[in-house]
Amino acid sequence: MKEIALMHSSKQTGRKLRWDSNVDGVLFELYIPKWRVPRPWPKRIIVSVSIPDCSTDEASKSSPRSANGPEGIAALEQSIVATVEMVREHTKTVRFAPRGNPEDWEIGEPYIPFALLPDSSWQRVQIGVRWDRSAGTWSDE
Numbered sequence: 001m002k003e004i005a006l007m008h009s010s011k012q013t014g015r016k017l018r019w020d021s022n023v024d025g026v027l028f029e030l031y032i033p034k035w036r037v038p039r040p041w042p043k044r045i046i047v048s049v050s051i052p053d054c055s056t057d058e059a060s061k062s063s064p065r066s067a068n069g070p071e072g073i074a075a076l077e078q079s080i081v082a083t084v085e086m087v088r089e090h091t092k093t094v095r096f097a098p099r100g101n102p103e104d105w106e107i108g109e110p111y112i113p114f115a116l117l118p119d120s121s122w123q124r125v126q127i128g129v130r131w132d133r134s135a136g137t138w139s140d141e
Helices: 069-077
Strands: 002-006 008-012 016-023 026-033 041-050 080-089 093-098 111-113 124-138
Touching: 002 016, 002 026, 016 041, 026 041, 026 111, 026 124
Parallel strands: none
Antiparallel strands: 002 041, 008 016, 016 026, 041 124, 080 093, 080 124, 093 111
């Protein structure tokens, strides 16, 4: 598993937040839908890239989007674990797309720098996201 802290909470769109970092001279950006990020939004997230755990059954995982009340808030605090599949290889990155229904994707379609990919096959990888508020928070206000 390879891990990186993405610090620069530099952009938000109408529906997503972006964190980015320089990885060996290559910009790595990760977009996460606003509905999936707990408030207050952390300035830093910890992202891991690994080979998927075959014992994880994503089909049985419920989306925090569907939970209401305290259960929904607690679900948002949980780390994200998303399996993504290779779409296309580029010069310095590989583009991936999450599996499943696009409405339920917990991350956007990342372009992952080669330096973060597992040394073995990377046709399918698992991306983990942990919230790190130790660097502070940001919001849309």
